[in-house]
Amino acid sequence: MSLKEITSRIHAAERRAGRPKGSTRLIAVSKMQPAERVVAVLEEGHRLFGENRVQEAAGKWPAWRDAYAGVELHLLGPLQTNKARQALEMFDAIHSLDRPKLARTLARLAQERGDCPDLFVQVNTGEEPQKAGVLPADADAFVQECRDLDLPVKGLMCIPPVDEEPALHFALLAKIAERNGLAWLSMGMSADFETAVALGATHVRVGSAIFGARG
Numbered sequence: 001m002s003l004k005e006i007t008s009r010i011h012a013a014e015r016r017a018g019r020p021k022g023s024t025r026l027i028a029v030s031k032m033q034p035a036e037r038v039v040a041v042l043e044e045g046h047r048l049f050g051e052n053r054v055q056e057a058a059g060k061w062p063a064w065r066d067a068y069a070g071v072e073l074h075l076l077g078p079l080q081t082n083k084a085r086q087a088l089e090m091f092d093a094i095h096s097l098d099r100p101k102l103a104r105t106l107a108r109l110a111q112e113r114g115d116c117p118d119l120f121v122q123v124n125t126g127e128e129p130q131k132a133g134v135l136p137a138d139a140d141a142f143v144q145e146c147r148d149l150d151l152p153v154k155g156l157m158c159i160p161p162v163d164e165e166p167a168l169h170f171a172l173l174a175k176i177a178e179r180n181g182l183a184w185l186s187m188g189m190s191a192d193f194e195t196a197v198a199l200g201a202t203h204v205r206v207g208s209a210i211f212g213a214r215g
């Protein structure tokens with residue numbers, strides 16, 4: 001699908017849900033994509049991208065940021081504390097804040113810098129043992145812990161289990177965000193972004209539907 005087509009599907013989903021047009025931001029997930037596909041999307045004028053790994057992003061994005069003004073880059077994948085400093089320097093938002101140790105490290109580094117990316121707390125809505133994220137039952141306390149550290153937590157993020165109805169997970173995430181006064185919801189990928197928009201996503205993370213299968 002083209003970027004245009006995805007955008008018009010997002011707008012249609014917003015309209016069906018009675019939401020303002022453009023209230024969902026499209027993060028083009030460029031991880032593991034050939035450079036020419038990413039450049040094509042930059043040339044179309046899109047500026048908001050997501051990457052999964054600090055290292056991979058560090059190898060690609062400095063040059064593209066120089067070449068294209070206004071690029072905004074979000075980290076979507078797990079963040080190790082030893083990469084936190086580099087992540088703060090490179091990303092405008094981090095969607096994978098998921099544990100106290102990382103929160104404390106980010107808080108210390110952000111204080112040093114006097115600046116911090118926007119943060120999303122990742123919630124493991126499916127309670128999958130192998131998946132990152134705080135458990136739904138621990139989310140309120142963790143959000144409070146982050147706020148006590150003066151971290152700019154703006155929203156929540158989830159990746160639903162592959163074999164379950166995503167709508168249930170999106171609805172749960174929205175409920176947790178609402179009771180914590182968080183305005184942003186990062187949810188929905190190539191297969192389910194319209195469902196996510198219907199349930200209030202402010203950020204959808206779409207990779208293969210824009211760029212094609214990853215190499």
Ligand SMILES: *Cc1c(COP(=O)(O)O)cnc(C)c1O
Nearest residue numbers: 029052076189190205206207208
């Ligand atoms: C890879 C990835 C995406 C995009 O997945 P697609 O199915 O290609 O749209 C979104 N979010 C996260 C966290 C990812 O790792």
